[in-house]
Amino acid sequence: MxxxxxxxxxxxxxxxxILAFGLLFFPIKRKxxxxxxxxxxxxxxIIFIIxxxxxxxxxxxxxxxxxxxxxxxxSVFLILLGIITFNRWKYFWFLAFTNLMALVFIFVNLAxxxxxxKTLMPALQSYWFVPHVIVYILSYAVLGVSWLVxxxxxxxxxxxxxxxxxxxxxxxxxxxxxxxxxxxxxNEDNHKxxxxxxxxxxxxxAFLTLGITFGALWAKEAWGNYWTWDPKxxxxxxTLLVYLIYIHIRTHHKNRTKLHLWILSISFVFLLSxxxxxxxxxxxxNSVHTYSQQE
Amino acid sequence: xxxxxxxxxxxxxxxxxxxxxxxxxxLKRKLFHGTxxxxxxxxxSGLLILLGIIVGFITKNPINxxxxxxxxxxxxSYSLLIIVLYKFEREQKIIKWLSSIPAAxxxxxxxxxxxxxxGIIPQTDPGVILKNNFWFDIGFKHLSTSWLLGLSYLFFxxxxxxxxxxxxxxxxxxxxxxxxxxxxxYIIILAGVAGSSDAKRTYFVLNNDAAPTxxxxxxxxxxxxxxxxxxxxxxxxxxxxNPKIVLVEKKTNNLLMPESNQHFIIHKNDEEKFLDWxxxxxxxxxxxxxxxxxxxxxxxxxxxxxxxxxxxxxYDKNDSIIxxxxxxxxxxxxxxxxxxxxxxxxxxxxxxxxxxxxxHVKAFLPGENTEEFSLKVNSPKVVEGWxxxxxxxxEQMGKWSNYSLIEAGKDPWLPxxxxxxxxxxxxxxxxxxxxxxxxxxxxxEEKNNNLNEKNQ
Ligand code: HEM
Numbered sequence: 001m002x003x004x005x006x007x008x009x010x011x012x013x014x015x016x017x018i019l020a021f022g023l024l025f026f027p028i029k030r031k032x033x034x035x036x037x038x039x040x041x042x043x044x045x046i047i048f049i050i051x052x053x054x055x056x057x058x059x060x061x062x063x064x065x066x067x068x069x070x071x072x073x074x075s076v077f078l079i080l081l082g083i084i085t086f087n088r089w090k091y092f093w094f095l096a097f098t099n100l101m102a103l104v105f106i107f108v109n110l111a112x113x114x115x116x117x118k119t120l121m122p123a124l125q126s127y128w129f130v131p132h133v134i135v136y137i138l139s140y141a142v143l144g145v146s147w148l149v150x151x152x153x154x155x156x157x158x159x160x161x162x163x164x165x166x167x168x169x170x171x172x173x174x175x176x177x178x179x180x181x182x183x184x185x186x187n188e189d190n191h192k193x194x195x196x197x198x199x200x201x202x203x204x205x206a207f208l209t210l211g212i213t214f215g216a217l218w219a220k221e222a223w224g225n226y227w228t229w230d231p232k233x234x235x236x237x238x239t240l241l242v243y244l245i246y247i248h249i250r251t252h253h254k255n256r257t258k259l260h261l262w263i264l265s266i267s268f269v270f271l272l273s274x275x276x277x278x279x280x281x282x283x284x285x286n287s288v289h290t291y292s293q294q295e
Numbered sequence: 296x297x298x299x300x301x302x303x304x305x306x307x308x309x310x311x312x313x314x315x316x317x318x319x320x321x322l323k324r325k326l327f328h329g330t331x332x333x334x335x336x337x338x339x340s341g342l343l344i345l346l347g348i349i350v351g352f353i354t355k356n357p358i359n360x361x362x363x364x365x366x367x368x369x370x371x372s373y374s375l376l377i378i379v380l381y382k383f384e385r386e387q388k389i390i391k392w393l394s395s396i397p398a399a400x401x402x403x404x405x406x407x408x409x410x411x412x413x414g415i416i417p418q419t420d421p422g423v424i425l426k427n428n429f430w431f432d433i434g435f436k437h438l439s440t441s442w443l444l445g446l447s448y449l450f451f452x453x454x455x456x457x458x459x460x461x462x463x464x465x466x467x468x469x470x471x472x473x474x475x476x477x478x479x480x481y482i483i484i485l486a487g488v489a490g491s492s493d494a495k496r497t498y499f500v501l502n503n504d505a506a507p508t509x510x511x512x513x514x515x516x517x518x519x520x521x522x523x524x525x526x527x528x529x530x531x532x533x534x535x536x537n538p539k540i541v542l543v544e545k546k547t548n549n550l551l552m553p554e555s556n557q558h559f560i561i562h563k564n565d566e567e568k569f570l571d572w573x574x575x576x577x578x579x580x581x582x583x584x585x586x587x588x589x590x591x592x593x594x595x596x597x598x599x600x601x602x603x604x605x606x607x608x609x610y611d612k613n614d615s616i617i618x619x620x621x622x623x624x625x626x627x628x629x630x631x632x633x634x635x636x637x638x639x640x641x642x643x644x645x646x647x648x649x650x651x652x653x654x655h656v657k658a659f660l661p662g663e664n665t666e667e668f669s670l671k672v673n674s675p676k677v678v679e680g681w682x683x684x685x686x687x688x689x690e691q692m693g694k695w696s697n698y699s700l701i702e703a704g705k706d707p708w709l710p711x712x713x714x715x716x717x718x719x720x721x722x723x724x725x726x727x728x729x730x731x732x733x734x735x736x737x738x739x740e741e742k743n744n745n746l747n748e749k750n751q
Contacts, residue, residue, distance in 0.1 A: 199730040206727035213716050229439040234414035241407040252396045258302050282417050
């Protein structure tokens, strides 16, 4: 099996993933929906695993060297983690998200076949690289959802909104609506909303912890040191600390719901700075992690 | 609107806004009287910042943790101190507070603030000391080795240590997952800092035909390191892929890929289409010498400075030959030779890429023992506690490189840090699986209450 077989595997798996994705919005019985979504997504996963195994045998080395090969693993791990998380938590939006992200990587591979032969920069050639990126994508996505939940809670907390607040709530309404459909939960009061936010934050925080530790193990391999106080690392740590504050404050003072919602929504600002802002910080001039300049 | 802004501010400065009367009573409580809360935490954080700046200003130098064995005994005694204090003095106000959420939160905030400074302010390179620079003196320019970070670290570590003991004692199986996270993080932070002073790393060159040596000069900083053994390079080996051929657009210098979109790697008798042309390899020598000064002919050889060369034919759309001749990618001794197609395009051979390179090395250990081994990328070798990596070679000379660049590193605390990392990872899996602890607890309590009501 080699890359010429890829379109076949990619299109059939994509079809299954799209079906699963569409299915999630259909108003059929919950149990049936879960079973069907699982069946479709797991079949797509199996197709990919067969393709990768074939490719591995054909290349006589783990297919981890080129960008195209890396994207292949992104798709596989996203689908895999999607299935695991979905079956543990039954969040439809999560499966929808992982399937969608997997599709994005599949289609990038289909659209840019010429990248198959380009070699990765040496530092990225590590087994920790793919899992590191995947868990980061997932944790940012999940924490993003927890942010939406916190915004929803905040809008609820201030019934007498002025015009500005009303505009914000109208903008977000479609997103809340979709999440409500996909999460199957009716959030009546702040306590319920925060409970849901807690679960989501814990999932996201687990991924974040994995991301930062995999990153450290990778850095040890690539740069010989697991922690160098590089701006990117520092901001990742900061994000972790901010969510730690939320987690610990939540275990006390159960009734300060507004405070908790505010902390949760502000935490996301730190996350965004870690993600986008680092390259613009004055400290970034000697960061080893700003690949964008080299590309 | 006002209340939104107020709540936002309250959140930002976690200083509690009190709602009911009981809590209003607490608000009137004098600092450091009664049960310590967030306020005390922020006051302590402020004092630590001040102290860090003042001590930094007085000592003026980056701090280094003591080396082995002092770092080991400090780490162990500190951990034991926390355990003993918690065991016997846990009713003391300070101990109680240090193992509480307010201390955890405020120490995390302080640590986050110093980290944020580190993430925003540009830092000087490690080892550089700026004289008479106020910002450097107080630590803002070398935060990772400053008293400021050191003290916030200490507060954070202490609070985390007490939290760990509190969660572990008395032990409940239900808390195992939480215990793993806290213990893992404690180990990482303690061993990471304490072990940093024992970690050494240097890059050095082993020359062909040089005598064995145990004094190596760092490739980048020229600092000398003494290894506990002597090293000698027996042979440096490199194997290369066959070179690639590309079509180059003269105006833009763009490299064009063949029609198939796969790189065209030279093999004898292969052919490949580029735009309107087809190029065919008639002869290919992986290592060749020009046999005349005009580069008309090449002969196969394995002599020093030989290079890849190919005899090619270029066909147009009608399958008739329009060009033929030898091409080569050139090296440090010979210049390159391309095949011109027309005024706009030429074919060029790219430098061959290294497939694998390795150094065959002989180590002379203490006590007359010797050991021979080969170092490859991604296959390091540990000798007397030092891990040796193949890093690079004289890339300009490629296959004929006259030296090998080796990295040697030593980090005796690594296994400790890694065990912490794996505890933390295990904790993360637990957190993922269990989800929200607080809601779990509430559900259980609700269930228990319901049961109790039924029983009554
Ligand atoms: C990966 C990092 C961490 C995670 C995932 C984590 C998670 C948790 C969780 C879930 C609890 C509630 C446990 C329960 O109620 O049974 C907790 C309690 C606590 N944590 Fe953490 N924590 C982390 C790091 C820290 C740090 C850095 C500190 C201190 C600086 C800390 C201090 C505390 C304290 C004091 C408690 C309360 C213990 C008690 O009252 O029984 N934690 N933590």
